[in-house]
Amino acid sequence: xxxxxxxHRVVLKGRGFALVLILLLLALTDYLPLxxxxxxxxxxxxxxxxxxxQLLPLSIAxxxxxxxxxxxxxxxxxxxxxxxxxxxxLRPRFLWLWRFLALLPLAVPxxxxxxxxxxxxxxxxxxxxxxxxxxxxxWPCCALILGVxxxxxxxxxxxxxxxxxxxxxxxxxxxxxxxxxxFLVLLRSCRPALFLGAFLVFAYTLVxxxxxxxxxxKVLTELVYARFSSFRDVPGALFAMGPLLLLxxxxxxxxxxMLSKTHFDSTRPSDGFLxxxxxxxxxLAPLLLLLLLTPSxxxxxxxxxxxxxxxxxxxxxxxxxxFDRALNENAWITFKLSFTAxxxxxxxxxxxxxxxxxxxxxxxxxxxxxxxxxxxxPILGIGLVLxxxxxxxxxxxxxxxxxxxxxxxxxxxxxxxxxxxLMILKRHEKAHEEVAYLGGRSPLxxxxxxxxxxxTAAIVYALTAGEYSASALVSPPGSTPLAVxxxxxxxxxxxxxxxxxxxxxxxxxxxxxxxFLFCAGYGRGESA
Amino acid sequence: xxxxxxVAVLLAFAALAVAxxxxxNSKGVVTVYCSLDQIHSEEILKLFExxxxxxxxxxxxxxxxxxxxxVNALIAEASSPRxxxxxxxxVSQTVVLAERGLLESYDSKEAATIPKDFRDEKNxxxxxxxxxxxxxxxxxxxxxxxxxxxxxxxxxxxxKGKIAIAKPLFGTTATHGAALFSSMGEAKAKDFFRKLxxxxxVLCAGNAQLKDRVVAGEFAYGLTDTDDFNLxxxxxxxxxxxxxxQGASERGALLIPNSLSLLxxxxxxxxxxxxxxxxxxxxxxxxxxxxxxxxxxxxxxxKRPDWIPQKLRxxxxxxxxxxxxxxxxxxxxxxxxxx
Numbered sequence: 001x002x003x004x005x006x007x008h009r010v011v012l013k014g015r016g017f018a019l020v021l022i023l024l025l026l027a028l029t030d031y032l033p034l035x036x037x038x039x040x041x042x043x044x045x046x047x048x049x050x051x052x053x054q055l056l057p058l059s060i061a062x063x064x065x066x067x068x069x070x071x072x073x074x075x076x077x078x079x080x081x082x083x084x085x086x087x088x089x090l091r092p093r094f095l096w097l098w099r100f101l102a103l104l105p106l107a108v109p110x111x112x113x114x115x116x117x118x119x120x121x122x123x124x125x126x127x128x129x130x131x132x133x134x135x136x137x138x139w140p141c142c143a144l145i146l147g148v149x150x151x152x153x154x155x156x157x158x159x160x161x162x163x164x165x166x167x168x169x170x171x172x173x174x175x176x177x178x179x180x181x182x183f184l185v186l187l188r189s190c191r192p193a194l195f196l197g198a199f200l201v202f203a204y205t206l207v208x209x210x211x212x213x214x215x216x217x218k219v220l221t222e223l224v225y226a227r228f229s230s231f232r233d234v235p236g237a238l239f240a241m242g243p244l245l246l247l248x249x250x251x252x253x254x255x256x257x258m259l260s261k262t263h264f265d266s267t268r269p270s271d272g273f274l275x276x277x278x279x280x281x282x283x284l285a286p287l288l289l290l291l292l293l294t295p296s297x298x299x300x301x302x303x304x305x306x307x308x309x310x311x312x313x314x315x316x317x318x319x320x321x322x323f324d325r326a327l328n329e330n331a332w333i334t335f336k337l338s339f340t341a342x343x344x345x346x347x348x349x350x351x352x353x354x355x356x357x358x359x360x361x362x363x364x365x366x367x368x369x370x371x372x373x374x375x376x377x378p379i380l381g382i383g384l385v386l387x388x389x390x391x392x393x394x395x396x397x398x399x400x401x402x403x404x405x406x407x408x409x410x411x412x413x414x415x416x417x418x419x420x421x422l423m424i425l426k427r428h429e430k431a432h433e434e435v436a437y438l439g440g441r442s443p444l445x446x447x448x449x450x451x452x453x454x455x456t457a458a459i460v461y462a463l464t465a466g467e468y469s470a471s472a473l474v475s476p477p478g479s480t481p482l483a484v485x486x487x488x489x490x491x492x493x494x495x496x497x498x499x500x501x502x503x504x505x506x507x508x509x510x511x512x513x514x515x516f517l518f519c520a521g522y523g524r525g526e527s528a
Numbered sequence: 529x530x531x532x533x534x535v536a537v538l539l540a541f542a543a544l545a546v547a548x549x550x551x552x553n554s555k556g557v558v559t560v561y562c563s564l565d566q567i568h569s570e571e572i573l574k575l576f577e578x579x580x581x582x583x584x585x586x587x588x589x590x591x592x593x594x595x596x597x598x599v600n601a602l603i604a605e606a607s608s609p610r611x612x613x614x615x616x617x618x619v620s621q622t623v624v625l626a627e628r629g630l631l632e633s634y635d636s637k638e639a640a641t642i643p644k645d646f647r648d649e650k651n652x653x654x655x656x657x658x659x660x661x662x663x664x665x666x667x668x669x670x671x672x673x674x675x676x677x678x679x680x681x682x683x684x685x686x687x688k689g690k691i692a693i694a695k696p697l698f699g700t701t702a703t704h705g706a707a708l709f710s711s712m713g714e715a716k717a718k719d720f721f722r723k724l725x726x727x728x729x730v731l732c733a734g735n736a737q738l739k740d741r742v743v744a745g746e747f748a749y750g751l752t753d754t755d756d757f758n759l760x761x762x763x764x765x766x767x768x769x770x771x772x773x774q775g776a777s778e779r780g781a782l783l784i785p786n787s788l789s790l791l792x793x794x795x796x797x798x799x800x801x802x803x804x805x806x807x808x809x810x811x812x813x814x815x816x817x818x819x820x821x822x823x824x825x826x827x828x829x830x831k832r833p834d835w836i837p838q839k840l841r842x843x844x845x846x847x848x849x850x851x852x853x854x855x856x857x858x859x860x861x862x863x864x865x866x867x
Binding site for chain 1: 559560561565566567583584585586587588597600601604605610611733737
């Protein structure tokens, strides 16, 4: 895996600095907090009451994490797979826009979709009951919501693979083995991308906390959160997170493995192939694509009209004050912190590029980057609190600052950003980079290297702005990001109030995200 | 290293440094940990800012952690606290902090009109604006003649499997359990909860969920808080609030007040005292009573929401004893209901 020439490049050429920088970031935000939690847990385990631990296996067995993960993966594969296949085989008009939109479900936090679903279909306090009533609070509904919100994880790699598929090869299969044979060839080529997406969605679901909590689905992350936050039971929290970490670690390895087998390692996509020459499927495609996007993109808008924004009682003067405050205070905090995290992720992507590490680490080892991302939000939050809260030491100034929120989001999403950067870098021709090295220049000078990492920044920005599970634990007094504020209003707030803040959050996510994606040239030409 | 990456790294760290700055300034700042929902307390804290010019840095608890999240944070930060005032939406956890020696005595001049039942003997905390533990009854499911009037009506066999309580390990239900342990005595309280379990009582995740399920007709009635009931009432649900044990010889409804305390070693102690004085005023109790949480003023002479009886018989509890009963009651309830 590590060739002598690679080591020479990384270490002797001084590019090890970039690697050290990345590792330092990961250490401060992931490894040290986790180590701190393990160490504290071990110490407290020696003095803890065994009866508390005895109750945990039952709770773990009762949790719906596994079935929720599997069902969500299935939903995401159906929605994401259909989206990618429709876009890449029908090639509707404004193709770049549809490719661009494939990423947008990630920019709508799943808890906003859950809140909208509860407002529209859930039980109503008024005598007229909702469509689904209490049945909405179930793991299949939760899986549906999480699945549509994570369809991008499947749609993007699958779309990218389909676009780089050799049309001649498919044509040959069609001629020699018929339609079914051609389909099998297509499926075999897409399998790594599909599994990559499936592993990503599965890991993403296992670590999700807020949406299952809203949907009243008991999951392991909630158990971990409750053990720590309600009982300060660190050994119990560690015990509960054991199976979770094992599963997500296996997912990380799977993701790396599948990533090494996917077929999008070329900056020159082929012309792809058209499923049909008939004009009608192409004309209908936008409608179908919009339908697939509806749950994640239109639910938050729909809630505005569902007795929320326009309901008479929410036209009281208080709503405007709330909207104004959310816009001026919480939105600014959210933007500032997310932008900082996104810039750091962009910088880390560039550092990765400069280090040449993407040529050194190959195969399933790529998944190692994702291991820290598999730490669930509540666990990361607990680790950060335990590591950075050092009363009487200068560390307290960090603990009492907004940097904790940045650390929380970097801890959760920087590894995912790095993986994305590796995927971007993987597409570049090795020969071009060799030429740059021989010329004594960094591969950063290659066209597009800097610009393309804006995609990493966009994803990290979107996920950070909507992050709740770790932020709720680490947010310092006086700094409430929008996500935390929205969740604080869920219980007693009116639908209109939650809708007003949700709209602000969506605007705070969408506008800079679109800017980053525009910078990256996403959706146009080679970069998708 | 290429100059561009240096610039990118520098920019990122400059942004981090800007973001790392402490919020507010050291003068004119007070830090409050508040477990009353942000929606109810934020406006009041803003009012304090407006009246005094002191910046309030507030941290709220999450619904998932109930009150205990902030209490645990206060315990963890004890050796170097950053919090000045703890505004708890109940009392038992405040008593836990007081027993650990984390609270400073402060006899606010505004506390003079507050009944003794709602104040700590050593002035380590002061109660105000309470919630009551009440029955929420689905009017369609239960005829008026059958409405529960006493706590023991939770044991009626007629409604077996149709009665609910919130999980008694968190929030006000846990406090209620501890209060019963302290007032009835351990043996009687245990007997009551065992009978409750035998009657097929259903455990809901929280009071809000219980309220939703009673409104939906899934349960006939259950035990919840006045603030949760008020949400259902405002939405026009067909439910009734019954304050239990209001007869002359009965124990009365449990009132759980908000509690305010000053942290020992608080960095902005003087401002903390100003905030406590402000929050204990009759004006703030009035605001909380007229708000969506419909908190019940503990002082006489402040108008209560219309649906709350103006003359209310409340359960006389010694909160210090409730604090002591908290752990044994938790252990029993966990063994009895969660296993």
